[in-house]
Amino acid sequence: MTRIALRPAINEAAEVLDRAGVRSPRYDAEELAAHLLGVQRTRLALVPLVEPELLERYRDLVARRARRIPLQHLTGVAAMGEIDLAVGPGVFVPRPETELLFAWTLAFLETLPHDHRPIVVDLCTGSGALALAVAHARPDAEVHAVEVDPDALTWARRNADDRIADGDTPIVLHADDATDPELLTDLNGRVDVVVSNPPYIPEGTPLDPEVIDHDPRRALFGGADGLDVVRGMLPVVTRLLRPGGAVAVEHDDSNGSELAALLGKNGEYSDVVEHPDLAGKPRFVAATRTTPR
Ligand SMILES: C[S@@+](CC[C@H](N)C(=O)[O-])C[C@H]1O[C@@H](n2cnc3c(N)ncnc32)[C@H](O)[C@@H]1O
Structure with missing residues (x-):
């Protein structure tokens, strides 16, 4: 032919x-x-x-x-760090901009003393992207991932199983609400890093068809200012982190300074830093849990 x-x-x-x-x-x-x-x-x-x-x-x-079906739904994969994740209807497609949060996490882990196994918690894990990419890059880390949506969890489990089959250290997946006051209480004060790319878009923001018609609503919107889930998560993050541990949370272009203000408010965090993306737009805020005096 x-x-x-x-x-x-x-x-x-x-x-x-x-x-x-x-x-x-x-x-x-x-x-x-x-x-x-x-x-x-x-x-x-x-x-x-x-x-x-x-x-x-x-x-x-x-x-x-x-x-306007998302490219990644047609190819069935999206990347984070060194790994590929299976994605499709029912789960948020990991975005390239979240690579910055991932790179920050690895850089922070590098600064830790080698006297214990680092503990990492990924809140709102979706496909498992951040948690599994960290577990791949840092096989010595104990990585926990939390997701509330059953469909997203199905994808996260599938990706976690694929990573184990490829030889990565297993992560611990928790079917739970990241704002639950009882979440992961056995890790209180022991976590080195909390990372999160939560739902953060202000309700009513116009979005491309790929996003609004295909990413789950629960993955996108965070109330009127986009920070509803983050506000609920913060007491959990503060309870989990060890003194000197750090948190980094991705956010919308519009709500970075409010997020930084939330972290700066109670004196429980120092070094609150707003990080821009490659286009210069504010993309995530990182902060260090203060050491009690
Ligand atoms: C923007 S997506 C990000 C997914 C993943 N972190 C990533 O970067 O690809 C947000 C995720 O948070 C989940 N989610 C929303 N509210 C939550 C909550 N209260 N507790 C746990 N997960 C939540 C959604 O189901 C969705 O999977």
């Missing part, structure tokens, strides 16, 4: 996606082709010709992406 050039099909797909309003049309067109071919996007040039049947499947996939 005559094989057909792939590149013109990718160019056409990029135009289709651009017209549909997709934010990164060429990247997505290439990712979908790479996914079907089972190669990395950067190696597509090594596959100049494809079977007509593959092109047909490619056009189907592009048509679905043009209907």
